[in-house]
Amino acid sequence: MSAAGEAGAEGDAATRSTRLRAYQEELQERMQAAQSGARLRVHQLGLAMGGRRWLLDLTEAGEIVAPGPLTPVPLTRPWYLGLANVRGALLGVIDLVRYLGEEAGTDAPAAGPARLVTFAPSLGFNCALLVDQVYGLRQPGAMQRKDGLLRDAEGHAWRPLSLAALVREERFLHVGRQDANN
The missing domain is CATH 2.40.50.180 (CheA-289, Domain 4)
Known part of the structure; x- marks a missing residue:
């Protein structure tokens, strides 16, 4: 794989990792709100x-x-x-x-x-x-x-x-x- 291809693959992995981390943080916030009794839409x-x-x-x-x-x-x-x-x-x-x-x-x-x-x-x-x-x-x-x-x-x-x-x-x-x- 060329250096440009490797850099692109690393960038894609970093983007996926960032999106996954944000998604998990959102889930964690919602779970904490649900456990604390906060009234959010279910x-x-x-x-x-x-x-x-x-x-x-x-x-x-x-x-x-x-x-x-x-x-x-x-x-x-x-x-x-x-x-x-x-x-x-x-x-x-x-x-x-x-x-x-x-x-x-x-x-x-x-x-x-x-x-x-x-x-x-x-x-x-x-x-x-x-x-x-x-x-x-x-x-x-x-x-x-x-x-x-x-x-x-x-x-x-x-x-x-x-x-x-x-x-x-x-x-x-x-x-x-x-x-x-x-």
């Missing part, structure tokens, strides 16, 4: 998993990071993908679509880079979801409820997701296989 994080769109409450989300290598854990359920090291913390990585036993949907094609969305520390659970794409902030109040789902102005269906409810599910807490059929 925003949720839009995610794509398994070809479906999901809305996640910002107070339940931790960091959004690029997935690194996963270390498989033997004798675990198929939806438990393994362990990831995120800033020195070991997190169990979950494939939510497999956990729910759903087929992939068709509403949201996986077009973006995969990410790990960690659970908020307040949930007390060292876990992350492997997501196909992060859409950013969404405002459910601006969506219409139809067929039990929220629909945005473009007609995309969004499903609510509660990590707090997920970590209270007995089946979610037991990642070990009971027999060879699980």
Whole structure:
């Protein structure tokens, strides 16, 4: 690569890094405002998993990071993908679509880079979801409820997701296989 090409690539990386940092700071400010009870319009994080769109409450989300290598854990359920090291913390990585036993949907094609969305520390659970794409902030109040789902102005269906409810599910807490059929 030429020196000009390398400089351009470094500039692009710096620009992406700056945008990512600003995005994370905005998310952090909104999460702090939500936790302090400040009355802002309710925003949720839009995610794509398994070809479906999901809305996640910002107070339940931790960091959004690029997935690194996963270390498989033997004798675990198929939806438990393994362990990831995120800033020195070991997190169990979950494939939510497999956990729910759903087929992939068709509403949201996986077009973006995969990410790990960690659970908020307040949930007390060292876990992350492997997501196909992060859409950013969404405002459910601006969506219409139809067929039990929220629909945005473009007609995309969004499903609510509660990590707090997920970590209270007995089946979610037991990642070990009971027999060879699980």
